[in-house]
Amino acid sequence: MRHLSLKYITLVVAMCASALLSLSIGPRQDVFLSDLLSAFATDELSINQSIIFDLRLPRTFVAILVGANLGLAGMILQAITRNPLASPSILGINQGAALGMTLGLVFPSIILLNLDFMAILGALIAGALTFSFANSAKNGFNSLRLILAGIAVGAFSYAMVRFTFILDDDLAREVIGWTSGNISASNWQDVKPLIVWTLLGIISSYLLAHKFNLLALGEAASQGLGANPKLIQFMGAVIAATLTAITVAVAGPVMFIGLVIPHFCRRFFGQDHRLLLPATMLAGALLMSLADIVAKLINFPYETPTGIICALIGAPYFLYQSLTVKGAKL
Amino acid sequence: MSQSVKQQNIRPQWQADLYVYFRSKSFVIQVVLFVLVIVASVWSLMVGAVSIPVQVTINTLFDLDGDQQKYIILRSRLPRVVLALMTGGALAISGAVIQAIIRNPLASPKIIGVNSGAALFACLMIILLPDIPASYLPLAACAGGILAALIIFFATFGRNLSGVHLALVGIAVGFICESGVDYILVALPTHELATPLVWLTGSFWGRSWTHVYAVWLPLCTMAAVGLTMAYRLDILHLGAETATGLGLNVQVQRLILLLIATLLASISVGVAGVLGFVGLMAPHIARRLVGGNHRLVLPASALVGMLLVVLADGAGRAIFPPIEISAGILTAIFGAPFFIYIMLTSSQE
Amino acid sequence: MSIKKYLTSAVALAMVGMASLVNAGEITHELGVTNVPDAPKRIIVLEFSFIDALASVGVSPVGIADDKKRDRVIPAYTDVIGNEWVSVGTRKTPSLEIMASLNPDLIIADKTRHSAVYEALSEIAPTIVLDSLSGNYPESVEQMSIIGKAIGKSEQMEARVAAHKATMKDYIAQMKNTGNYVAQFGVTNKTGLFLHSPVSYNGSLLELFGFKSNMVKTNGDTYDENYVETSLEQLSVVNPDILILGKYADPAHTDSWAEEPLFKQLTAVKNGNVYNITAHNWSRLRGMLAAELTAADLLEIMKKVK
Numbered sequence: 001m002r003h004l005s006l007k008y009i010t011l012v013v014a015m016c017a018s019a020l021l022s023l024s025i026g027p028r029q030d031v032f033l034s035d036l037l038s039a040f041a042t043d044e045l046s047i048n049q050s051i052i053f054d055l056r057l058p059r060t061f062v063a064i065l066v067g068a069n070l071g072l073a074g075m076i077l078q079a080i081t082r083n084p085l086a087s088p089s090i091l092g093i094n095q096g097a098a099l100g101m102t103l104g105l106v107f108p109s110i111i112l113l114n115l116d117f118m119a120i121l122g123a124l125i126a127g128a129l130t131f132s133f134a135n136s137a138k139n140g141f142n143s144l145r146l147i148l149a150g151i152a153v154g155a156f157s158y159a160m161v162r163f164t165f166i167l168d169d170d171l172a173r174e175v176i177g178w179t180s181g182n183i184s185a186s187n188w189q190d191v192k193p194l195i196v197w198t199l200l201g202i203i204s205s206y207l208l209a210h211k212f213n214l215l216a217l218g219e220a221a222s223q224g225l226g227a228n229p230k231l232i233q234f235m236g237a238v239i240a241a242t243l244t245a246i247t248v249a250v251a252g253p254v255m256f257i258g259l260v261i262p263h264f265c266r267r268f269f270g271q272d273h274r275l276l277l278p279a280t281m282l283a284g285a286l287l288m289s290l291a292d293i294v295a296k297l298i299n300f301p302y303e304t305p306t307g308i309i310c311a312l313i314g315a316p317y318f319l320y321q322s323l324t325v326k327g328a329k330l
Numbered sequence: 331m332s333q334s335v336k337q338q339n340i341r342p343q344w345q346a347d348l349y350v351y352f353r354s355k356s357f358v359i360q361v362v363l364f365v366l367v368i369v370a371s372v373w374s375l376m377v378g379a380v381s382i383p384v385q386v387t388i389n390t391l392f393d394l395d396g397d398q399q400k401y402i403i404l405r406s407r408l409p410r411v412v413l414a415l416m417t418g419g420a421l422a423i424s425g426a427v428i429q430a431i432i433r434n435p436l437a438s439p440k441i442i443g444v445n446s447g448a449a450l451f452a453c454l455m456i457i458l459l460p461d462i463p464a465s466y467l468p469l470a471a472c473a474g475g476i477l478a479a480l481i482i483f484f485a486t487f488g489r490n491l492s493g494v495h496l497a498l499v500g501i502a503v504g505f506i507c508e509s510g511v512d513y514i515l516v517a518l519p520t521h522e523l524a525t526p527l528v529w530l531t532g533s534f535w536g537r538s539w540t541h542v543y544a545v546w547l548p549l550c551t552m553a554a555v556g557l558t559m560a561y562r563l564d565i566l567h568l569g570a571e572t573a574t575g576l577g578l579n580v581q582v583q584r585l586i587l588l589l590i591a592t593l594l595a596s597i598s599v600g601v602a603g604v605l606g607f608v609g610l611m612a613p614h615i616a617r618r619l620v621g622g623n624h625r626l627v628l629p630a631s632a633l634v635g636m637l638l639v640v641l642a643d644g645a646g647r648a649i650f651p652p653i654e655i656s657a658g659i660l661t662a663i664f665g666a667p668f669f670i671y672i673m674l675t676s677s678q679e
Numbered sequence: 680m681s682i683k684k685y686l687t688s689a690v691a692l693a694m695v696g697m698a699s700l701v702n703a704g705e706i707t708h709e710l711g712v713t714n715v716p717d718a719p720k721r722i723i724v725l726e727f728s729f730i731d732a733l734a735s736v737g738v739s740p741v742g743i744a745d746d747k748k749r750d751r752v753i754p755a756y757t758d759v760i761g762n763e764w765v766s767v768g769t770r771k772t773p774s775l776e777i778m779a780s781l782n783p784d785l786i787i788a789d790k791t792r793h794s795a796v797y798e799a800l801s802e803i804a805p806t807i808v809l810d811s812l813s814g815n816y817p818e819s820v821e822q823m824s825i826i827g828k829a830i831g832k833s834e835q836m837e838a839r840v841a842a843h844k845a846t847m848k849d850y851i852a853q854m855k856n857t858g859n860y861v862a863q864f865g866v867t868n869k870t871g872l873f874l875h876s877p878v879s880y881n882g883s884l885l886e887l888f889g890f891k892s893n894m895v896k897t898n899g900d901t902y903d904e905n906y907v908e909t910s911l912e913q914l915s916v917v918n919p920d921i922l923i924l925g926k927y928a929d930p931a932h933t934d935s936w937a938e939e940p941l942f943k944q945l946t947a948v949k950n951g952n953v954y955n956i957t958a959h960n961w962s963r964l965r966g967m968l969a970a971e972l973t974a975a976d977l978l979e980i981m982k983k984v985k
Binding site: 026027028045047050051054055056105115166167168169170173174177178182184185187302303 | 746769771772868869870871873907908910911912913915916927928932935939940941944
Binding site for chain 1: 485499516659662665
C-alpha cells in the first residue's frame with residue numbers, strides 16, 4: 001500500500017511540475033510564474049499578470065481537465081468492453097465529433113444550437129453507431145468487431161472532413177482550426193463547464209468502479225455477484241461518451257489519450273478500477289500538459305495544435321500496444 | 331476411353347483449367363463485368379463540367395466523321411479513365427491478395443496501413459523536396475507503402491500472430507502515418523497548398539497522359555504477376571499449417587505476395603491519392619459473384635475495382651460541375667457502410 | 680472615378696505606341712518561357728490579381744476561377760470587364776474541361792496553386808504562371824508588366840503602371856507621420872486570427888506607406904510564413920499601434936477577446952485604433968486597383984488615428 005501511495009505522489013508531483021512548466025512557457029518571455037503568485041495579491045492586474053492569469057492559466061487548466069477526462073473515458077470504455085484497445089479515437093467518437101463540426105461549418109443552416117453541440121451530437125452518433133455495429137443479434141457483443149466498426153466509422157468521418165480541405169481556403173482553414181485539437185484560445189469560460197462535468201464524471205464513475213471490477217470477471221460471473229452487466233455497460237458508455245463530447249466541445253478532437261493512459265496505468269496500479277480511476281485522471285492530465293508544452297515549443301514562437309502532438313505521441317504507443325496485447329484479449 | 335485419358339494427360343494443366351473455365355458460370359460473369367467496365371468508361375468520358383453526347387464521344391474516340399471534342403475526351407478524360415481503370419484494378423488485386431494472406435475478410439490495403447504510409451511519404455516529398463516534379467510522387471508513395479509493410483512484417487515476424495492481430499498492427503501503423511500526415515497538413519507551412527490536399531482526397535483532377543506513362547508499366551507488370559501467382563493464394567488460404575504441408579515455404583510466399591500487394595496499392599496512392607475501401611469492397615463483391623477460387627476471384631475483383639473507381643471518378647465530375655468531388659471521397663462514403671455490412675454478415679467470426 | 684481617368688490616359692499613351700505594334704512573342708514566367716500569340720483575345724485567369732491586370736487595360740477575360748461566387752469579382756472590376764465571363768470553378772481546382780471548352784488562347788495561372796497542373800493547362804492553351812498568392816506588392820506590380828506583354832498591350836500597361844505609381848506616391852504624400860506607427864493587418868475568421876507578415880502582400884504594402892512592423896521577418900517563400908496564426912498572447916508581443924482587421928465571420932474570433940483585460944490593454948485597443956476593413960478587398964485581391972483601394976482605406980484610417 002505504501003508502494004502505491006508513492007506512485008500516486010510521483011504522478012501528482014510530475015503533473016504539477018509539467019503544469020507549472022507549461023504555465024511559464026509562452027511567446028512572451030517576460031512573463032514568469034511569480035506574476036501568477038502576485039496576481040492573487042492585487043486587485044488590478046498588470047499586463048504580465050493578466051497574461052498568466054487570463055490566458056495561460058485557463059489554458060493549462062483546460063489541458064489538465066481534457067487529459068483527465070479522456071483518460072477516464074478511456075478507462076471506462078476499456079472496462080465495459082473488456083477490450084484494452086477501446087478508446088474514444090479508436091471507436092470513432094473523436095472523428096464523429098470532427099465530422100459534426102465540419103458539417104456545421106460547411107452547411108451553416110443545419111447547425112443546431114451551436115458548433116459545440118454539433119460536435120457533441122457527432123460524437124454521440126458515432127459512438128452509438130460503433131456500439132450498435134459491435135452488438136449483433138446473432139453473436140452478441142463482439143470485442144474485435146467493436147474495434148473494426150470504430151475504425152470504419154472513424155475512416156468514414158475523416159474522409160468527409162478531409163473533403164472540405166479542397167473547398168475554399170477560408171473554409172479549409174476554419175475546419176482545420178476546429179478539428180485539430182487546438183487549445184491555444186482557451187479562456188475561463190471554457191474551464192467552468194469542464195470542471196462541473198469532470199466532477200460529475202468522477203463521482204458517477206467512482207460509484208460504478210466496483211461494478212467495473214465485477215464486469216472484468218466476465219458477464220456471467222458478474223451477474224452471479226449481483227451486478228447487471230447490461231445496465232453497467234450502458235451507464236459506462238453514456239458517461240464515457242459525455243466526457244469525450246465535452247472535451248471535444250472545448251478542445252476539439254484530441255486523439256489517443258484515452259487509449260494510452262488506461263493501458264499505461266494498469267501496468268503500475270493493477271486492475272482495481274477504484275485505484276485506477278485517480279491514476280488515469282492524473283496520468284491523462286500529465287500527458288496532455290506535456291503535449292501542451294511540446295505544442296508551445298516545437299515551432300516557437302508559433303503554436304502547433306496540441307491534439308496533433310498527442311496523436312504523434314499516442315500512435316506509436318498504440319502500435320506497441322497492438323503488438324503486446326494478448327491474442328486472448330481480442 | 332483410354333484415348334481421352336491419354337489426351338488429358340498430354341494436355342497441360344493450364345489448358346485444362348482454361349477449358350473448364352470457359353464453360354463455367356464465372357466466365358459469363360467476368361464477361362458481363364468486362365462489358366460493364368467498358369460501358370462505365372464510356373459514360374465517364376461523357377459526363378463532367380461539359381456534357382458530351384455519346385455520338386460525339388464515339389466519333390472522337392475512333393476518329394469518325396462528325397462532331398468531335400478532341401481535348402476534353404482525349405486529353406482530359408481519357409487519361410483519367412485509364413488511370414481510374416489501372417488504380418482500381420491494382421487496388422482490388424492488392425486487396426484480394428492481402429485478404430487471402432492474412433485470412434481476414436476485413437483486411438485491405440487501407441486497413442493494413444499501406445495507404446497511409448504511402449500518403450505520408452508523398453506528403454513528405456511535397457514538403458521536403460518541393461522542386462521535384464509531381465510525377466515522382468508514385469516513387470515516394472511506394473517507399474512509404476513498402477516501409478509501412480516492412481514495419482508490419484518485422485514487427486510480426488516469427489510471432490505467429492493471427493490474421494486479425496496482424497490487421498490490428500497494420501491499423502496501428504496506419505494511425506502513426508495518419509498522425510504524421512495531419513501534422514504536415516496542420517502544423518507545417520503548407521496547409522493552404524493545393525497540391526497535397528487535393529491529391530490526398532483521392533482525386534483524378536489534373537491527371538494527364540504523363541501520369542499514365544509514369545505508372546502503366548509497373549502497375550500492369552505487378553498486376554500480371556499477382557494474377558499468375560493466384561493459384562498459390564488458394565493454397566495459402568487453407569491456412570499456414572496446411573500450406574506448409576503442401577510444400578510451400580509459407581513465409582517466403584507471404585512475403586512475395588505481400589510485396590506485390592504493397593507495390594500495387596502504393597503506386598495507386600502515389601498517382602491518385604487515397605481511394606479508400608476499394609481494396610476492401612472489390613474482392614468481396616467478386617467473391618460473392620464467382621466464389622472462393624482465387625484464380626477466378628482475382629480477375630473478377632480487378633474488374634469490380636475498375637468499375638468502382640471509374641464510376642466514382644465520373645460521378646464526382648457529374649454531381650456539382652464545375653466543382654469536382656474527389657473519387658476517394660465517394661469510395662469512402664460507399665465503402666465505410668459496406669465495410670460494416672461485411673463485418674455484420676461475415677460468417678468467419 | 681479615378682479608374683476612368685487612368686484608362687483614358689492609358690489609352691492615349693497606347694495610341695502613341697500603336698504605330699510600332701510589339702510582338703508579344705516569348706514570355707518568361709515562373710515555370711519557364713511560353714510562346715504567346717500576338718494580342719490574345721480569349722484569356723482565362725485563375726487568380727483575382729490577374730483580373731486586376733486585365734481590367735487595368737480594359738481587357739475582359741472569357742473565364743475566371745471565381746470560386747463559383749460571381750460577387751467575388753468586385754464592381755470596380757465588373758465596371759471594366761463586364762459580366763460576361765464564365766466561371767471555371769474554384770481557384771484551387773479549376774475545371775480543365777470548362778477551360779478547354781472556352782477555346783482560350785492564353786491562361787494566366789498562379790504558382791502556388793497551379794504548378795502541379797501546368798502541363799495540363801499548357802495542353803489547353805499557352806499558359807503563363809505568376810506568383811500571385813505568395814508574392815508581395817512590388818512583385819504584383821512587376822507581374823502587371825509581364826501580363827501586359829503577354830496580352831500584347833505592353834505600352835498601355837506601362838502607362839497604367841506609371842499612373843498607378845504616381846497615385847500611390849500621391850497617397851503616400853497625403854499620409855503623414857506613418858513612420859511613427861506600428862501598423863498590423865490581420866484576417867480573422869471563426870477560429871483564429873491570421874496576421875499578414877511584412878513579407879506578405881499586405882505587409883509589404885503597409886511598409887510602402889512607411890508603417891513599421893513588430894513582426895519577425897521571414898523569408899516569405901511559403902504561404903504560411905506570410906500568414907501567421909496568432910493567439911492573443913502573441914498579438915500582445917506584436918502590440919501594434921494600429922490594428923487593421925478583416926473579418927470573414929461574424930462574430931469573428933477576435934470579437935471573443937473583447938472582454939479580455941489583455942486585449943483591452945493592447946496599445947491599439949486602448950487608443951481606439953482598431954479598424955475594420957473589407958477582408959475580401961484586402962486579403963483576396965491583389966494588384967493595382969486593389970492596392971489603390973487599400974491605400975484609400977489607409978488614408979481614411981490615418982485621418983481617424985488618435
